[in-house]
Amino acid sequence: MKRIPLLFAAMLLLAGLPAGARAQAADSVTLRPGDVIRLNVWRLPEFTGEFPVGSDGTIQHPLLREVVVAGVPRSVIEQRLREVLRRYETDPRFVFDFLFRVAVGGEVRIPSLYTLTPETTVAQAIAAAGGVTERGRLDAVRLIRGGRETVLDLKDPSSAVAETRVRSGDEIRVPRQLNVFRDMIAPLATVIGAAAAIAGLFNIGG
Numbered sequence: 001m002k003r004i005p006l007l008f009a010a011m012l013l014l015a016g017l018p019a020g021a022r023a024q025a026a027d028s029v030t031l032r033p034g035d036v037i038r039l040n041v042w043r044l045p046e047f048t049g050e051f052p053v054g055s056d057g058t059i060q061h062p063l064l065r066e067v068v069v070a071g072v073p074r075s076v077i078e079q080r081l082r083e084v085l086r087r088y089e090t091d092p093r094f095v096f097d098f099l100f101r102v103a104v105g106g107e108v109r110i111p112s113l114y115t116l117t118p119e120t121t122v123a124q125a126i127a128a129a130g131g132v133t134e135r136g137r138l139d140a141v142r143l144i145r146g147g148r149e150t151v152l153d154l155k156d157p158s159s160a161v162a163e164t165r166v167r168s169g170d171e172i173r174v175p176r177q178l179n180v181f182r183d184m185i186a187p188l189a190t191v192i193g194a195a196a197a198i199a200g201l202f203n204i205g206g
Contacts, residue, residue, distance in 0.1 A: 028073075030072060032070055033053050033054060033055045033057060033070055034052065035098065035100050036051065036052050036053065037051055037097070038096060039096045040095050041093070043093075044094075046063075047085065047088075047094070050099065056068075057069065057071065058070075068080070078096070082094075098117065099115035099117060100116050100118060100166055100169075101115055102114050102120075103172065104128070104172045107137070107174040108132055109133060110129045116128065121165055122152060125166050125172055132174050136177070137176065140152075140175050141153075141154050141172065141173070141174055142172070142173040142175065144171040144172075145167060145170050152164060
């Protein structure tokens, strides 16, 4: 899995919001099994790193397995982490961030499963996958989320969809541009040729 560093940009974005709005925005974002939590604990390097969220919703770390983070608001995760870390440090100082698991495929140069921060837009996710190929269509990008499919036009800079952010479990697919000869004429010619060959066999048999 691959990721792109967007934590600094996220900090700038949140800094422009009122304190109450920042807290509400942060708590509206939650993790799911398969996502990753990035943790940095001062003076406790054994707790510092990127740890996946297990199928039971807990952090996959030997000393943090009791901390349930899936589907939990950020403020609750912070409280739970603090309680556990107090066993090892009187006043633990730490920061953490979420990394969502997002699949990017279709006509991109490096199709893969990526771990991306919640501030990542769909366009940035495609850029993380190396951008579109020469056959890719940015005006009809398919976003599959929660079993529903939405078509996004990322070529329109004035469109609000350009700011659409990824969520955990998203699947982003860039479709291929239609080529009349490759997609229509060539297959038709193949069918006609096959039909002619079959007809020739019947004529020979007659």
